[in-house]
Amino acid sequence: MKRLKGLLRTIGINPERLQFYNLSAAMGPRWAEICNEFTEKIIALGPSPIWLARQKKKESLKHGE
Amino acid sequence: MIVGEQKPLEEIWEMVKVHKQLTVFGCNTCVAVCHQGGNKEAGILASLLRMKATQEEVDIEIVDSGIERQCEHEFFESVRDLMNRSEAVLSLACGIGVQFVATKYQTLPVYPALNTTFLGDVIAVGHFTEKCQACGDCVLGLTGGVCPVSRCCKRLMNGPCGGSSNGKCEISKEIDCAWQLIVDRLEALGRLDDYEKIPPLKDWSKDRAGGPRSFKLEDM
Amino acid sequence: MDLKTNSRLEKVLKSGQLAVTSECGPPRSSAPEGIIKKGNLIKNHVDAINITDNQTSVTRLCSLAACVHLKLQGLDPVLQMVVRDRNRIALQSDILGAASFGINNVLCLSGDHQSFGDNPQAQNVFDLDSMQLVQTVRRMRDEGRFLSGDEIKVPPNMFVGAAANPFADPFKIRVPRLAKKIAAGAEFIQTQCIYNVEKFELWMQGVRDRGLHDKVFILAGITPMRSVGMAKYLRKSVPGMDVPEELIKRLSGVEKEKQAAEGITIAVETIQRLKEVKGVAGFHVMAIEWEEKVPEIVERAGLFPRPVID
Helix, strand or coil: HHHHHHHHCCCCHHHHHHCCCCCCCCHHHHHHHHHHHHHHHHHHCCCCHHHHHHHHHHHHHHHCC | CEEEECCCCHHHHHEEEEEEEEEEEECHHHHCCCCCCHHHHHHHHHHHHHHHHHCCCCCCCCEEECCCCCCCCCHHHHHHHHHHHHHEEEECCCCHHHHHHHHHHHCCEEEEEEEEEEEEEEEEEEEEEEECCCCCCCCCCCCCCCCCHHHCCCCCCCCCCCCCCCCCEEEEEEEEEEEEEEHHHHHHCCCCCHCCCCCCCCCCCHCCHHCCCCCCCCCC | CCCCCCCCCHHHHHCCCCCEEEEEEECCCCCCCHHHHHHHHHHHHHCCECCCCCCHHHCCCCHHHHHHHHHHHHCCEEEEEHCCCCCHHHHHHHHHHHHHHCCCEEEEEEECCCCCCCCCCCCCCCCHHHHHHHHHHHHHHHHHECCCCCCCCCCCCCCCEEEEECCCCCCHHHHHHHHHHHHHCCEEEEEEECHHHHHHHHHHHHHHHHHHHHHEEEEEEEECCCCCCHHHHHHHCCCCCCCCCHHHHHHHCCCHHHHHHHHHHHHHHHHHHHHCCCCEEEEEEEECCCCCHHHHHHHCCCCCCCCCCC
């Protein structure tokens, strides 16, 4: 995980966008909780630089047509 | 085995960004053991480069692939088509593999993704250490199986020097004094008297000093 | 007296008198005045002067040129040669060069690792090691042959020395290592600075047990402490240096301004104690960048005047 987070950092992606949890199949409620928490965190972080770059490319293609 | 370490992503990116197509090419033997250049690492590196390219707004088609060994012709059979349509190759092999690709495909640009660092072992999970410099004239029989050429920072043949302290080398407390290890080992073998034998001067013509080395099997 | 060379140091040692050597470090410039001045400062109090060879791997005026400057002043220099920077071709060549100027002593060393110096990115050579350099010079002098076997018409006339560090590890190999250097051809030995006198005496006991003191002249290394700071630094940061706690306590016990004087006194006392140790053939007084104190140490230790050698 440390290594992967480091790799993300090198390409300008906030390592907070990656998280690792260890859960058993019997831990449904905890899983739902984590999903909600993580979704909130990602929304708070806003769009990723990759998404922004892709949007920009789409826009320019539209204008180009 | 051969140990390598991946170059910083920025350095790799600067080499490859001029191409429209790039094959990120793993070598799944030595450098896979140290998790730096295997086919899995080729996949990860290709993903990173794709994300980098997207952010930098550069159009490159990045394909990841790999073979078992980039230093022998027969392993390349399975990637013949891929190589033919590649514009450039980023090889995750050691320096040998990179050169093998360069020689095999005369007009195909090839770049190294790794710094080839040493010939070493795995002393613990994820911990690799240098043990041999391929000097071409092995002295391990005299030194109790501990190599002074690769493991003594001054490659002393009659050490230890005056900087050996508590089993460590004067240049770093992280480095074991090779001659402490040799002396301990000779003692364990009951051969400490052998320390006082003076070996002949080392013949470095068998090392890289003598130029690139090769040998051929007689029966081939 | 069975003399092998014209070395003044050899003559003093073989006359049975305690020898005194010292060392000077060449400047980091092309000006020779500094080293000449240092040499002249101590010349009446020593028999020979070592010139260090890019010590601690910091680039300096070369040892050979500095030796020539001292030789021209009528002094007897000891050419220090490290095997870190030169291969066997360059080493043999420099030995001939030194001999051509009448330099009669060489001290064969491995040299500090380049990572300590001003060019840590440098390649290191280590074609030979210090022991093999001793063998090389002896072969050149005694057999009149290069390592290749080719004949040397006029062989170099060199008295050959090596270093010994009784305080480095593993201790059990330190006497055998000396024996090996003697077998390789070392005629005199200059030791690492001695602060732990008991440990040195223990090593000397091992040396005498094997009769090695009869085969080689051992010059005990002495370096005066200038301050308690220096003592603490040597103890903590220099591998292979053994500075006992009592010595630090003794220096800490005097006021700051008097620590240097106390350091000199300790050096003098060490020499006086070691004079009584059988097998010690002399002293190598290394007052690092403090050469002006060498005469005082030599005089107070009762080693002055130096013998007159023709």
